[in-house]
Amino acid sequence: MRAAVVVFPGTWSDRDCMYALGRVGMEARRVWHRETPAFARDELVVLPGGFSYGDYLRCGAIARFSPVMQSVRAHAEAGGLVIGICNGFQILCEAGLLPGALMRNASLQFRCAPTLLVAAEHASAFTRSIAPGRVLAVPISHGEGNYYADTAALDGLERDGRVAFRYCDAEGRATAEANPNGSLRNIAGVLSAGRNVLGMMPHPERACDALLGGEDGNAIWESVLAGVGAPA
């Protein structure tokens, strides 16, 4: 399993993603947004966090036109794994590869804070190794992470098991107090219909080393590694 970390102008968690992927033994390369590589079938494509194009116009709205997105789309449509973190999630929503939108935080302020997550769905390449009920400590850092989709779309996501993560309390309950940004139904991450594209606002690449405060985020990379050879 290899990984390709896409770098847009203004991306900043590419370095952190490279570090986290290295920690779990995944070989990773950087891909500049002007490139249009054909990603290998077994390549994990990572759209990291940051402020692509300075968040100008709207988060992710300009990056979705970057040439590399043709390659990302082709990879996703062919069933390849794509994960968008924070700004990467916003870009995937803007590109129509994931449903919904990320609005301004309900607090109207940027939030860099610890959050707790519970995997709401275990039958995916990104969550298969996460034990049911396990609470993961994974921090957020965003101003626009307030997940929105209309009621029908939300119901559809839940019915199809496409809500990957919810913000929760220490007991795994998706309470209002545990919701850091106003996301509907405490949604922190969603999957595509094909379940091979994940978008999430929290930063698993920051929760990758006990020295830095925890390594719960590695559960996502380890799920991906555990699924090598298995159907997505």
Place this chain on the structure above:
Amino acid sequence: MPVDDRTLAEIALSRAEYERLVAMIEREPSDVELGMAAALWSEHCGYKHTRPLFRHFPTTGPRVLTEAGKENAGAIDLGDGWCAVFKMESHNHPSAIEPYEGAATGVGGILRDIFAMGMRPIALLDSLRFGPLDDAHNRHLFAGVVAGIGGYGNCVGVPTVGGEVQCAPEYSGNPLVNAMCVGVGRIEHLLSATARGVGNPLVLVGADTGRDGIHGATFASVELDAASAERRPAVQVGNPFMEKLLLEACVELAEQHGDWIEGLQDLGAAGLTSSAVEAAARAGTGIDIDVATVPRREAHMTAYDVMLSESQERMLVIPKRAHLDEVLALFRRWELHADVVGVVTDDGMATVRDGDVVVARIPIAVLEDPPQYELVTRRPAGLDARQAADLDARPDLDPARATAALLELLGSENIASRRWIYRQYDHQVLNQTVVRPGGDAAVLWVQGTTKGLAVATDCNGRLVSLDPRVGAQIAVAEAARNVVATGATPVAVTDCLNFGNPERPEVAYEIEQAVLGLAEACRALGTPVVSGNASLYNETPDSAVLPTPAVGMLGVMDDVARALTIAPHEGDTLVLLGAPLAQPASTLAGSEYQWRTQGVASGRPHIDLAHEARVQRLVLDAHAGGLLAAAHDLADGGLAVAAAEMCLAGDVGLEATLTAQASPAPSPPGPLSPGRGEGETERAETGRLDAALFGEAQSRFLVAVREEGALAALGALAAAAGVECIELGRCAGERFRLGPVDASLEALRAQYEGGLERALGGEG
């Protein structure tokens, strides 16, 4: 034709200074020459009133790699080929007018100082001062500055990990915004901001040049008045996205292609003028710039506008001629404009042309030779009386009021948790923040090594106003204590001298005394001053700021995994190091308690620097021996606040009395003191309750110790060092009991965590 007074007033040049310029160049200057000279001779660029004082600072040491003032920031050798560069700089005046952009561009400017040296910025800190938050305008400034710092730093992707904020009436209308940045890298990648090599091109990279910020440097060198809001065009607008691209391009250039260039310099105050002139001055060369080649964002800009624009996010690169195309290609790959705007010459002149017309030709030696003024000092009237106040005359705190007094202090704007601020700052990006905001100092891992850096800023303006010399010493000592509390050895200082109008003798006295105090403390603690900045004229017609020589401290540790936090665990013993429990009323001088209860700052602060150094050494030695589980320095709010902060951080209660036992080992005067054997204890009388709980005696730490053996070993170490060591009590349960103070952790937490948000009201 001699210029009129109005023109001189606009560029903040005095008639005498103008005449000095005419005498030096033996003719009337052209418009552009006059503007360039005024900018470089401004207080902000030329340090007209402070430069003679800088000679007092210790600036060298075994770890110092740069000559102070000669580069954009100071560089410190971390060993094994790694180095750290750091600097603090003010952006006070712009933030007073336009808090968001003023603070944002302050962050942008200090970042450029760091990556201009080829180092990757890894941490930002901010030392902030505002007027009291019961005033709506102060709240507006506070919220705007915080939003601006976050808006810029978050977008660039450099974590904002620390700093401090204090409120006092003297900062109303005069907020202070000092931004500090730390960068790291390999020593061989350090770049210099020099324009060497005659014939080498000058390449301007980044943003196009606009009219924003023209004469920002001179604006920063006059007092604020009612018309200051009209100077909004002198405030620049930041583009952190552009900065991120510049940062990555410059770091790539330094790390991979340092041999392509002679120098790299940021454009800050006085824009292209100071950038090019300073780079040439360092190399002893000249520069020849054609403003017609400078890309602009507005039509009809004059040569004057272009040379003095302070448009943000621009860098000046001096490539070797042979590598020009590669350098241009590198920047263009990062989707940045990069254009040749001039050339390095050998004539020692700053030549500016607009196409075929020479609009300025003036010796660099003249521009780099601002007038120097000896400060005329006078001890402020009334200072003696303030110092002589008899603090013992005031009745002591009623024990029945002790809990309420602590709760009030914990919720006050100067002590309450800063979480409202730092949760708006990305403090984790880059995966190297080991100790996060909320403690004494942030600790950063130097990736690729096991080393850690501890960083903190400090200054208590009230103490400096009561005794400028001692207050400044305390600023250095406290910043060093913050770093020591994480287990790091303090190694170097950056400073930001924020004062009022230096032409007033009372202010001049404060400046002079404070610089002497900083210098003395830096000597005593072995921390040379390697970079810094002065911001004077922080005055409105109503008042000057409290004298605020903000100190940024860098500490280093070999094993970052051993960094200490302030959080104790259930069962730990809290031990007070550095002073007995009983403290005289004089330790309330300038304290937060005095201010909160009486609305005054009086008395005389005190510090013994030799004792301070001994206490810090003891803490580092104890940590080296593995004796400490947590540590916290005692500062604002004294012992009770420090203990409460530790317990809140560790989410554990405290059982402690104020008639506590002296530690298992004897107290000072030292190992030779007769009559007290190992394990013997003595009753420590508390004396005044207010001073014991809330006095701010210097050179004290609270440390948490986990094992019995460690407690005894710490006592022995303290005795050998001649440092007081008092076993205060045990961390346990959910109540916080310290002498007559008895409160639930939840009550403390509600006050402490909610204080700032309550104070900010609608802005929160």
